[in-house]
Amino acid sequence: MMIDITEDKPHFPYFFFFLLQDDSWEIWNSFRLLCEHHSQLSVALDVLNSLPSANSLGRWFGESVRAAIISTDCFLTNARGYPCLSKRHQKLVSGFFNHSIQIVLSGEPVHSLPRINSDLAANNNDNNVDGVQKHPLRPYLDYVGYLYQRMDPLPEQERFELGYRDFLQSPLQPLMDNLEAQTYETFEKDTMKYIQYQRAICKALQDRVPDDKASSVTTVLMVVGAGRGPLVRASLQAAEETGRKLKVYAVEKNPNAVVTLHSLVKLEGWENIVSIISSDMRYWDAPEKADILVSELLGSFGDNELSPECLDGAQRLLKDDGISIPSSYTSFIQPVTASKLYNDVKSHKDVAHFETAYVVKLHNIARLAPPQPVFTFIHPNRSTDKSNNRYTKLQFGVSSDTGSAMIHGFAGYFDAVLYKEVHLGIEPSTSTPNMFSWFPIFFPLRTPISLHPGSSLEVHFWRCCRPSKVWYEWSVTSPSSSPIHNTNGRSYWVGL
Ligand SMILES: C[S@@+](CC[C@H](N)C(=O)[O-])C[C@H]1O[C@@H](n2cnc3c(N)ncnc32)[C@H](O)[C@@H]1O
Incomplete structure (x- = not known):
């Protein structure tokens, strides 16, 4: 079938079907590269009875997956004769629910239907006591429905934040602007x-x-x-x-x-x-x-709301042996697959939006490696070097069982030491529970970078200061080179 996806007008999404096995992500990736990450491309995954590794599966949660087709072959039979799924399949299905991925059941019923149906009918207090069900896949549907009902309800705060998921927001500028x-x-x-x-x-x-x-x-x-x-x-x-x-x-x-x-x-x-x-x-x-x-005075990336510059200015208010709360803060980044965010940035059709950091409630993303620290600031700053310029080079390795991966940008976080062991932050491994003041930050890449198993990603981050503004620049130099993003703060900066 030939489909013209080069036209620039709205279409229904185009679905492409992939078997959920190790190399299918690579096929999908080659295909979407040929189509220049076209925003109307979506994936339907064909779930098989054996699953790739958790890391390999995790990549799909950064892609535009709309449907998962689960064949009856995937189902096991429990002690009472009902269809059920393995623990790994159950976890995957929960992930699909959590990402609003539609589930499609397919295949021939492979369970003993009369018994299942009559049991289910009795169980469900259904009128079909004679075991006649409307659809032969009904027991499978009932089981998937049961998995859905069994999920923990979203906490109230998460429910409130649903509308913010994967929505790009400009970071606050509390120094230059007055907050509302x-x-x-x-x-x-x-x-x-x-x-x-x-x-x-x-x-x-x-x-x-x-x-x-x-x-x-x-x-x-x-x-x-x-x-x-x-x-x-x-x-x-x-x-x-x-x-x-x-x-x-x-x-x-x-x-x-x-x-x-x-x-x-x-x-x-x-x-x-x-x-x-x-x-x-x-x-x-x-x-x-x-x-x-x-x-x-902390932003999602710690120093991005200019806490260092403000506290440097206020340090003369503190006694020589005085205490600053916070006493330090560190920013972190991690590479992510985030095809939705990439397409949202791309839709602006300019370079400036690719050179801007966004505050985002990250959801439709795959985190490809553990976060690593970027910049640290300590208060009071007693060192002789008072410069708040920073440069860091980081290497990320993607776990070998992930397979190849696509990097659309970097998720950014912070962790602050308030005083001694009391800390506060959003870095996922140490994040403060039930705190909702900060969503992560996202630094996009103009051209997504493909990373093959065994190769590492080399990333450079700069924090640059001038008397009137502070900005970040970032680039990738391995496995391939990206341009330096936001040179001289031409697209995105924070006003002093
Ligand atoms: C993130 S808000 C926190 C406000 C408050 N402490 C709270 O927790 O709700 C930061 C506050 O610092 C203020 N601010 C930022 N830079 C400042 C500066 N240089 N001097 C005085 N206030 C400043 C902002 O106007 C804003 O009210």
Whole structure:
């Protein structure tokens, strides 16, 4: 069959059928490369009774798979004569459900239908007590339905975030722009974030002031970038919890947030403890120095909302032996197959969108290797080298049982050490549970890179600073070379 997919007008998706075995992904990959990653190409997978490795299967979750055809040959028979699937097939089917992949049952019924049907009818309290079912594949359908019903329901937050899945968003610029009330409101619902901050502040207060001096020594704490006050509240609760005396300065440069902050302080009766400073932390002349400097200026990639530059400017507010919360943060990247995101970026038909980082609730992706650290910032910065420029070269190996893989870009995360062992972050292996303030970041590649088994991926990331802006550049040099993305911050930058 010849299909013209070169026309530039909307079509129904074109489905291509692939047997779910090791080399079928390669056939699909060659085919979509011939079609230049055409956005209307979709896959229907033919599931066989033996499955490739989990890593090999995992690649399909980064592709546009619309349907999975499960033949009756795949089904086993349980002790009561019902059709069932192996544990690995069950896990795969759950993955299909989780990715809204339609399941199609095919083949001849291979189970003893009369017995199954009458059992099922009795089980289901069905009217078909004589064992006559509408369709001979009904028992298989019932089993697949049972697998669906057995899945854990999505937690409320996940349900709320369904609409954000694989949706490209521009990262916030809280320094250059003033955040809206609604954005603060969303932050403030994330109780886990503030619990972690409160834990860190408690420990810092206890380290700063021994128990026997708790009633005589007052700790000066500055919340820099206070927003509408949740970290002020967390600080006061930490003081109460530890029995320490506190004096708080809340510094915020967004005049709208400062209005709300004033109302909060009045409402809570904190006037004698909390002073509100409407200023950029980098330029405020404080009447005294702080023992503890608390901030949350972190983006999905840690330093991408310019926490390093803001805290460098605020460091002169901190005593020489003072504590910064967070004390450090590290960004991470990992290579991903993400055909939907790639096509969404490509649909803009320009280079600039391929040289931009996006905040995305990643879902339809395959993570091809464990994340690796990219850049770390430590506060207070006592080193002689004050530059926030960074460069890192990383090598990623894809596990040999994955087979070949296609890299459409990099998922980015962060992990922050708030104080000692109290941390906060979204790097998948250590992510803070039930925290929803940050989705990952995505750095696309202009041309996806094919990686063959045994070869490694060499990636370069730069963080570049000028007086008015900060930006990232990135490139791949092995197994093949990409252009350097975002040279001189020509497409994407963060304003200082
Ligand atoms: C990510 S929000 C966090 C707000 C609040 N701490 C919270 O947890 O809800 C960062 C806040 O820092 C403020 N901010 C950013 N850069 C600043 C600067 N240089 N000086 C003062 N405030 C700043 C922003 O306006 C914003 O309110």
